[in-house]
Amino acid sequence: MPEQDSAARAANFDEVNLGFTEELALLEASRCLQCKEPRCTQGCPVCVNIPKFLGLLSQGRIADAAQSLLEDNALPGVTGRVCPQETQCEARCVRAAKGRPVGIGHLERYVADWARTHRDQLSAAKAPATGRRVAVVGSGPAGLTAAGELVQHGHGVTIYEALHKPGGVLVYGIPEFRLPKKIVAQEVERLQELGVKIECNAVVGRTWTVPELREQFDAIFIANGAGLPVFMDVPGENLKGVYSANEYLTRINLMAAYQFPHSSTPVLHGHRVAVVGGGNVAMDSARTARRLGAAEAMIVYRRTRNELPARAEEVHHAEQEGVNFEFLTAPVEVIGNDKRWVTGLKCLRMKLGTPDASGRARPEPVPGSEFVLPCDVVVVAIGTRANPLLTATCPELKLNKHSYLIADENGMTNLPGVFAGGDIVRGAATVILAMGDGKRAAGAINNYLKPAAS
Amino acid sequence: MPFCKMHSILGRQQLSPNVTRLKVRASRIATIRQPGQFVIVRLAEDAERIPLTIADADPAAGTITLVIQSVGKSTRELVALKPGDAIRDIVGPLGHATEMIASGRALCIGGGVGTAVLHPIAQSLNRRGVHVTSIIGGRSREWVIFEEELRRLGEVVVCTDDGSHGRKGFVTDAAKDVLAMGGADIVYAVGPVPMMRAVANLTRPLGVRTIVSLNPVMIDGTGMCGGCRVTVGSKTRFACVDGPEFDGHQVNFEELMDRLTIYREFEQRATACADGGCRLEAAVAGRPAQ
Numbered sequence: 001m002p003e004q005d006s007a008a009r010a011a012n013f014d015e016v017n018l019g020f021t022e023e024l025a026l027l028e029a030s031r032c033l034q035c036k037e038p039r040c041t042q043g044c045p046v047c048v049n050i051p052k053f054l055g056l057l058s059q060g061r062i063a064d065a066a067q068s069l070l071e072d073n074a075l076p077g078v079t080g081r082v083c084p085q086e087t088q089c090e091a092r093c094v095r096a097a098k099g100r101p102v103g104i105g106h107l108e109r110y111v112a113d114w115a116r117t118h119r120d121q122l123s124a125a126k127a128p129a130t131g132r133r134v135a136v137v138g139s140g141p142a143g144l145t146a147a148g149e150l151v152q153h154g155h156g157v158t159i160y161e162a163l164h165k166p167g168g169v170l171v172y173g174i175p176e177f178r179l180p181k182k183i184v185a186q187e188v189e190r191l192q193e194l195g196v197k198i199e200c201n202a203v204v205g206r207t208w209t210v211p212e213l214r215e216q217f218d219a220i221f222i223a224n225g226a227g228l229p230v231f232m233d234v235p236g237e238n239l240k241g242v243y244s245a246n247e248y249l250t251r252i253n254l255m256a257a258y259q260f261p262h263s264s265t266p267v268l269h270g271h272r273v274a275v276v277g278g279g280n281v282a283m284d285s286a287r288t289a290r291r292l293g294a295a296e297a298m299i300v301y302r303r304t305r306n307e308l309p310a311r312a313e314e315v316h317h318a319e320q321e322g323v324n325f326e327f328l329t330a331p332v333e334v335i336g337n338d339k340r341w342v343t344g345l346k347c348l349r350m351k352l353g354t355p356d357a358s359g360r361a362r363p364e365p366v367p368g369s370e371f372v373l374p375c376d377v378v379v380v381a382i383g384t385r386a387n388p389l390l391t392a393t394c395p396e397l398k399l400n401k402h403s404y405l406i407a408d409e410n411g412m413t414n415l416p417g418v419f420a421g422g423d424i425v426r427g428a429a430t431v432i433l434a435m436g437d438g439k440r441a442a443g444a445i446n447n448y449l450k451p452a453a454s
Numbered sequence: 455m456p457f458c459k460m461h462s463i464l465g466r467q468q469l470s471p472n473v474t475r476l477k478v479r480a481s482r483i484a485t486i487r488q489p490g491q492f493v494i495v496r497l498a499e500d501a502e503r504i505p506l507t508i509a510d511a512d513p514a515a516g517t518i519t520l521v522i523q524s525v526g527k528s529t530r531e532l533v534a535l536k537p538g539d540a541i542r543d544i545v546g547p548l549g550h551a552t553e554m555i556a557s558g559r560a561l562c563i564g565g566g567v568g569t570a571v572l573h574p575i576a577q578s579l580n581r582r583g584v585h586v587t588s589i590i591g592g593r594s595r596e597w598v599i600f601e602e603e604l605r606r607l608g609e610v611v612v613c614t615d616d617g618s619h620g621r622k623g624f625v626t627d628a629a630k631d632v633l634a635m636g637g638a639d640i641v642y643a644v645g646p647v648p649m650m651r652a653v654a655n656l657t658r659p660l661g662v663r664t665i666v667s668l669n670p671v672m673i674d675g676t677g678m679c680g681g682c683r684v685t686v687g688s689k690t691r692f693a694c695v696d697g698p699e700f701d702g703h704q705v706n707f708e709e710l711m712d713r714l715t716i717y718r719e720f721e722q723r724a725t726a727c728a729d730g731g732c733r734l735e736a737a738v739a740g741r742p743a744q
Contacts, residue, residue: 162676164496164503164543172678201545203676207482227678231690238683238690238709240716247679255673256500261727264502264528265673266720340712387677389695 045436074148080109140168142422145438236334241342270377481516565645
């Protein structure tokens with residue numbers, strides 16, 4: 001996949017991957033062996049019929065390829081950019097055994113981008129109206145996917161979104177250089193054209209409650225994400241210059257703080273930015289800090305490179321853009337000056353010990369290894385936990401011990417007709433797993449709404 | 455396709471030199487809001503999200519009242535709105551409703567624009583049959599707001615720094631007298647952080663429960679960003695979802711005051727930029743000197 005030069009892109013917010021040309025896309029698609037029992041599709045949480053759309057693409061039948069892809073996946077322009085294909089579809093490609101797998105993610109992106117600019121060549125056929133109405137709580141990947149599926153089945157769909165713009169983590173969390181906001185906006189627009197209604201500035205748990213929605217709708221799909229940021233719980237964490245990754249990225253992505261003062265929301269830029277955590281959100285934060293002009297952006301992670309939860313491509317891009325990695329390092333305190341601005345992060349060196357409950361080696365502190373990493377901004381990217389706003393106003397909903405919603409294999413909660421999926425059920429996970437939940441729950445909701453056989 | 459309903463401005467009134475009252479259409483919020491709750495408004499595309507307490511609501515008319523102190527570029531733009539204009543986004547009602555008492559005596563202390571936040575609290579107390587005494591303050595006569603409205607709910611003591619209206623001095627001086635005379639079962643204090651801290655320090659030794667309303671920097675108002683974290687009783691709480699009102703005896707006011715200054719230099723730059731110095735600003739945009 002052609003990329004923007006790493007030095008140039010470390011200073012701008014334009015997309016890093018430039019996308020395939022038509023010639024390159026057809027060539028790559030023709031590498032698909034059209035397996036009789038395709039394993040790639042089994043690796044896809046939304047079960048995209050990969051050989052079918054690749055076959056059509058290799059024949060140059062791009063509109064048919066797009067039609068096929070969109071039937072399986074409501075947000076292909078998004079997943080083509082942010083899915084961890086290397087552990088899903090591409091990992092199972094038979095070509096991977098002897099060299100390089102088919103570049104399924106890049107091809108998905110190519111077809112999705114073509115579809116977005118050639119909407120007139122695609123059919124927008126959907127099932128006749130059923131007269132049934134479904135409320136979807138949250139317009140992130142799970143909610144948008146479910147909405148897309150449900151509207152295709154002929155149901156009326158209204159999405160309730162707490163923020164002023166739809167997209168959830170796709171607009172507040174994932175940076176412009178990885179997923180341009182224009183693409184999310186166009187995918188949302190396509191759903192609106194299909195008939196999905198979106199009500200922004202509607203916080204379920206405050207503006208509306210689940211019982212209120214239940215009275216107005218025949219079914220509900222709750223996909224409000226796992227919003228609350230987890231902090232480190234170390235001294236100095238409320239000093240000026242400490243952000244949760246949620247706040248840092250929301251200011252920059254949703255509120256366009258990188259354009260301040262032309263936009264209205266500010267963000268501290270930081271000369272040396274320490275990002276605590278090793279997931280995709282940590283990589284996004286560090287790469288964003290570089291783009292805001294940080295001379296140094298560091299990933300502070302308590303395990304080693306091998307345990308980094310981030311996608312390989314994100315780690316690779318971060319390194320190319322000059323992000324430094326402090327492995328086997330655990331913060332114990334944020335240090336500030338007399339005016340309470342951050343000046344450093346006091347850390348301990350760690351060593352890997354015996355595996356813990358998650359099967360990963362447990363990091364253990366090296367005695368006497370305390371040192372201070374000088375920095376003026378700290379971004380805490382160590383995860384999120386369940387937001388209790390919605391569930392507090394619907395106490396009948398059953399929660400697990402981490403306050404996430406409990407849903408059965410169809411995505412239904414303990415309340416009939418109330419379904420749930422995405423991070424509010426599984427804890428912080430990936431866009432595509434949330435979409436898989438949305439798709440599966442939409443199927444279950446469709447069955448639930450079918451008139452009983454008489 | 456638009457995702458939001460525009461919220462039209464139905465009335466505007468200047469309450470003091472820098473405080474303006476706007477009556478805004480927001481029917482759902484008007485129907486369900488409770489005293490103490492707030493909204494977040496976003497004037498236009500690319501505008502900041504600003505938390506504002508709901509000062510009053512008229513469910514029948516579908517309107518809410520916002521009282522706005524103009525302090526920077528964004529609030530200046532808001533108070534410049536005229537009837538017929540509109541606010542792009544209003545989300546809410548956010549936060550918890552005010553902790554109420556069922557009977558007895560309440561002392562409500564307001565400073566500056568905080569007096570507007572106090573008003574719905576006093577209203578609700580009065581409706582429950584609680585005896586309400588209000589102490590409100592301002593720099594001078596023209597800075598005192600909501601005096602008339604609060605007089606309808608009980609006695610009002612006005613304090614001004616220069617003595618141009620009511621008694622000369624701080625609201626805490628008047629509070630000391632009221633607490634010494636009749637006492638109070640609960641105190642509500644809303645205003646500048648130093649005022650709320652002073653009230654909390656006054657009532658702590660007396661053991662009178664004291665509720666303060668905090669307005670830290672926040673973005674989403676749903677607990678997602680954690681920017682509004684405050685230390686209450688040595689625990690970190692999010693003002694947007696855990697508050698905005700807390701036990702004043704437990705709040706770390708020094709930290710709150712400090713965190714309110716994080717973007718001060720940005721705010722000054724934004725204001726300067728709005729005043730016409732933007733080309734230079736764009737050239738040197740970056741990190742403020744710390």
